Each structure stands twice: as structure tokens, then as C-alpha cells.
């Protein structure tokens with residue numbers, strides 16, 4: 001079997017096409033969206049991620065104020081930067097680049113952020129809103145996966161979805177999202193992890209398997225039922241080399257599969273900007 005590929009770029013393009021007129025309407029009403037970014041230190045990969053998001057923000061017509069703190073910045077400096085972004089009226093959403101240098105407590109910085117401005121959707125208040133089904137910024141990578149499955153018409157409602165990994169940025173919020181009562185979710189979700197040594201028993205019976213472990217090659221064809229949809233979320237970087245959770249031979253068994261490069265990543269960025277536009281719309285309405 002040759003699996004149908006599910007690239008993320010067309011999904012992201014569709015999301016940005018939807019956001020364009022909404023951004024125009026906000027600007028026309030005097031509520032230009034803003035994405036503030038905070039970067040601590042000199043890590044070149046982190047600087048690259050921030051630059052890419054600032055470029056996209058500028059392209060979309062956002063304001064994009066940026067605070068860059070030095071590698072030896074203190075926690076108090078980071079908290080002051082977060083407060084500055086919280087207080088800025090032209091900044092509706094904020095991204096704090098993770099991971100910061102080791103002396104910085106990222107969770108404490110995230111807790112100090114105004115949850116309504118949390119563009120990543122990972123503030124504890126937003127994880128709580130997700131669990132309760134309340135509106136708010138939604139964790140970006142999980143939201144991107146739901147959007148990708150919907151874009152390609154992969155049925156999720158009523159199907160068995162098995163998520164490999166219960167991490168806080170991907171597996172756990174994705175389980176909350178896909179079990180919500182909505183047409184593009186509404187799934188029977190199972191979450192497996194190191195506490196479930198026979199996890200292949202669960203992935204083998206699923207209609208959709210989502211790898212969220214960060215263990216290169218952990219998902220192999222023998223863990224899958226023929227025709228399954230496979231989404232690769234987990235990756236590990238060795239230097240600049242990207243090592244996905246999903247072994248490439250899984251494409252021989254799957255019916256549909258995200259590509260090893262350009263799968264979930266583009267949808268995550270699109271969801272960040274969707275969160276930012278929705279934050280601006282909520283602020284404009286209040």
C-alpha cells in the first residue's frame with residue numbers, strides 16, 4: 001500500500017486565507033493585532049524560530065514588538081519583560097521562546113503571562129479552559145493536528161484515536177481536544193506512554209495513530225493496522241537533523257500519513273496566528 005500524504009502547508013495556507021479578511025476587519029476597526037515575542041539568550045535555532053514568526057507577523061500586518069534579553073539575564077528581567085508585554089495595549093498575544101537558558105524558570109515566566117495573551121495556549125488557565133470546553137487560546141500543535149485531519153476529510157468523530165505520549169505540549173492537550181464534543185473531534189481517545197508496555201496493542205487497533213513521544217523511529221509498521229491514518233508530531237533534533245517518531249516504513253502500511261518534513265510544523269504556526277487573531281477579536285468585542 002502507498003499511503004496518501006498529508007502535508008501541512010496546504011492546511012496552513014487555508015487557515016491564513018481565512019485569517020486575512022478577519023485581520024483586515026480588525027485593522028479597519030482600529031484593532032490591529034499584535035504578536036509580542038520574548039527571547040532570552042543567544043541560541044541560534046531559537047532566534048531563527050522567533051525571526052520566522054516575526055516575519056510572518058509583519059507579512060500579515062500585525063505589530064510585532066520584540067524583547068531580546070541577554071544569555072545571562074536573571075529571572076527578574078524575564079518577569080519584567082512579561083509584565084511589559086502584559087501592559088502593552090498594542091500587544092494582544094505574546095510568545096515566550098522555550099527553552100530559555102537554564103537559570104530561567106520557564107513555567108514561572110508562563111504563569112506571569114496574562115493568559116488571554118498566551119499565543120501558545122499552554123498557560124495553566126488555558127489548559128483548564130481546554131479541559132472545561134471554554135473559549136481561549138488553544139494549544140497550537142494539537143489544534144494544528146485537528147485542523148489537518150479535518151482539512152483532508154479524515155473522519156475523527158466516533159473513531160479510535162491512539163496518541164503515543166502524554167506530554168504537556170502535545171499528547172495530553174491533544175487528548176482533551178479530540179475528545180471534545182465537536183464534529184471535527186468527538187473521538188474515542190486512548191493515550192499510551194511508558195507506563196503501558198504493551199502500547200502496540202492499542203496503536204494496532206486504532207483508526208488514527210498520533211506519535212507524540214519524541215523518540216526517533218518509535219512507531220514501526222508492525223504497530224499499525226493496514227489503512228490507518230498516521231500523524232507524526234514527535235520529533236527530536238540532533239544538531240540540525242530532524243529525527244521523527246514515525247519510521248518511514250510506516251508509509252507502506254498506512255492509508256494516509258504526514259510527511260517526515262512539512263507535516264505538523266506548518267499547521268502549528270498557522271494555529272499560533274489563529275490564536276492571535278481570535279485574541280484580537282475577543283479584545284475588540286469586549
Ligand SMILES: NC(=O)c1ccc[n+]([C@@H]2O[C@H](COP(=O)([O-])OP(=O)(O)OC[C@H]3O[C@@H](n4cnc5c(N)ncnc54)[C@H](OP(=O)(O)O)[C@@H]3O)[C@@H](O)[C@H]2O)c1
Nearest residue numbers: 141165166167168169170171193194212213214234235268
Ligand atoms: N511538530 C511540532 O510543531 C511540535 C510541537 C510541540 C511538540 N512537538 C514534539 O512532540 C513531542 C512530544 O512533546 P511533549 O512536550 O508533549 O512531550 P514530552 O514531555 O517530551 O513527553 C514525551 C511522551 O512520550 C512518552 N514516551 C517516551 N518514550 C516512550 C516509549 N519508549 N514508550 C512509550 N511512551 C514513551 C513519554 O511517556 P512518560 O510520560 O511515561 O514518560 C511522554 O508521555 C516532542 O518530540 C516534541 O518535540 C512537536
